[in-house]
Amino acid sequence: MNKKIAVAIDGPAAAGKSTVAKKVAHQLGYVYIDTGAMYRALTWKSLESGVDLHDEDAVYQQLMQISIDLVMENDGQHVYVDERDVSREIRQQDVTTNVSFAAKHGKVREEMVKRQQQLAAERGVVMDGRDIGTHVIPDAEVKIFMIASVQERAERRHKENIEKGFPSDLSELKEEIRKRDEIDSKREIAPLVKAEDAIEIDTTSLSIDEVVDKILSAIADRVQ
Numbered sequence: 001m002n003k004k005i006a007v008a009i010d011g012p013a014a015a016g017k018s019t020v021a022k023k024v025a026h027q028l029g030y031v032y033i034d035t036g037a038m039y040r041a042l043t044w045k046s047l048e049s050g051v052d053l054h055d056e057d058a059v060y061q062q063l064m065q066i067s068i069d070l071v072m073e074n075d076g077q078h079v080y081v082d083e084r085d086v087s088r089e090i091r092q093q094d095v096t097t098n099v100s101f102a103a104k105h106g107k108v109r110e111e112m113v114k115r116q117q118q119l120a121a122e123r124g125v126v127m128d129g130r131d132i133g134t135h136v137i138p139d140a141e142v143k144i145f146m147i148a149s150v151q152e153r154a155e156r157r158h159k160e161n162i163e164k165g166f167p168s169d170l171s172e173l174k175e176e177i178r179k180r181d182e183i184d185s186k187r188e189i190a191p192l193v194k195a196e197d198a199i200e201i202d203t204t205s206l207s208i209d210e211v212v213d214k215i216l217s218a219i220a221d222r223v224q
């Protein structure tokens, strides 16, 4: 497979996007870009500095003052805000429950999309998020929309939290996922929606490797 392409993976919270995107990128020797981590990094910084996440100008100003870097290291991708490694902090519950507020502002999204498009300028990328196939890389050669039931997604996140030593409550997780999906799907700017030309994969009863294989074969079909 010589021709390098862009693969856009979108879908709701905990559908398995980043796990699968990382594996697909690894198999192809592509770069993986986690756009959710960028919104989480901004949210973490805003909470740290006491910025009101509902104040569009304040959140935008905060974003313009920071650099957000995704760096591949031996143990996986790390996220830096300026010089600080915040990979763990951005997965904490206060960031998770607030990130959709930061992500709904038009000015914030415009700047994020600009940064993400720079990262994807060269092909050979797998990028995951909510608006990748619709706004960030609308001309991506392969677009995937991953879904799974809320129950399944909450159970997956619960298991992951316990493994990481994070406190976790299944019914709270279900509620948080439902609420975040609703904000992400109903926002005015670039809501979470399947791109017309995206392939939908329901991962509820699929293993990680089965999903990876489906995406790799969609890519193989496209680049032939």
Ligand SMILES: Nc1ncnc2c1ncn2[C@@H]1O[C@H](COP(=O)(O)OP(=O)(O)O)[C@@H](O)[C@H]1O
Binding pocket: 011, 012, 013, 014, 015, 016, 017, 018, 019, 020, 156, 157, 159, 160, 203, 206, 207, 208, 209, 211
């Ligand atoms: N098809 C799958 N079957 C079972 N578990 C999965 C599957 N895909 C992902 N997971 C697990 O679900 C959790 C959430 O996946 P993640 O990739 O973080 O989702 P997203 O990026 O969509 O939020 C992770 O712990 C991951 O290992």
Ligand SMILES: Nc1ccn([C@@H]2O[C@H](COP(=O)(O)OP(=O)(O)O)[C@@H](O)[C@H]2O)c(=O)n1
Binding pocket: 012, 013, 014, 015, 018, 035, 036, 037, 039, 040, 099, 100, 101, 103, 128, 129, 130, 131, 132, 180, 184
């Ligand atoms: N391209 C993107 C990526 C994430 N986001 C926002 O960032 C939040 C966190 O994204 P994420 O991919 O880390 O979320 P999880 O599904 O991993 O929990 C989402 O709930 C969206 O509010 C977005 O608006 N657009």
